[in-house]
Amino acid sequence: MGRTTIRTAARLLPAGFTLLALAACGSSVPPPVAKSASPAARYVVGADPGDDPCARIVSAIGFADALxxxxxxxxxxxFDEGVRGRIAYVEGVVLEYGPRLPGQLLEYEARLRETTHGLVPAATRPEDQVRLLKEYRAAADSVKKGCAKA
Incomplete structure (x- = not known):
């Protein structure tokens, strides 16, 4: 081999290693995409669209109630970050599963959507938080009672 060939190979060697590393790190199989019957599935990570809507919503309400x-x-x-975060979780679950609640509960589902949406932002005024929390509780209680009968 001549000097020119060795110099060319020496210059191309780092580029070859870089390409080899990129090829080794790349994935030929795309990550799995969750399929959902609901276009709102993005609101609850790991949600199974086939889950019982009453069970999921009542569980989420209980999760928020703990705080x-x-x-x-x-x-x-x-209304610290923990409380608002749990209410945001309820909002996501209601967005995902609420439309599939029994028909007689849909007015309460709409009220849960409205109240959780108002309670989550840190900028919500304190007097509005108190009012919304009372309305949230009334709707949540109605959903829990209705789901117990369903």
């Missing part, structure tokens, strides 16, 4: 003050103490409720 909420007892009924009647709404004016003392702190």
């Amino acid at each position: 909420l003050r007892p009924p009647g103490e709404e004016d003392r409720q702190e």
Whole structure:
């Protein structure tokens, strides 16, 4: 081999290693995409569209309730990130599963969507938070009672 050939090979060697590394790190199989019957499936990670909507929504409400003050103490409720995050979770679950609730519960599902949407932002005024939390509780209680009968 001549000097020119060795110099050319020496210059191409790093590019070859780079291409080899890129090829080794690349994936020929695209990641799986979750299929959903609902266009809103993006709101709940790991949601199975076939899950019972009552079970999912009542469970999400219970998850949020764990951080909420007892009924009647709404004016003392702190709306920190943890509380707003759990209410946001309820909002996502309601967006995903709410439209499939029994027909007699759809008015409460709409109320849950409205109240959770208003409670999640940190910029919501305190007086609005108290009002929305009371309305949220009334709708949540109606959904829980309706789902228990369904």
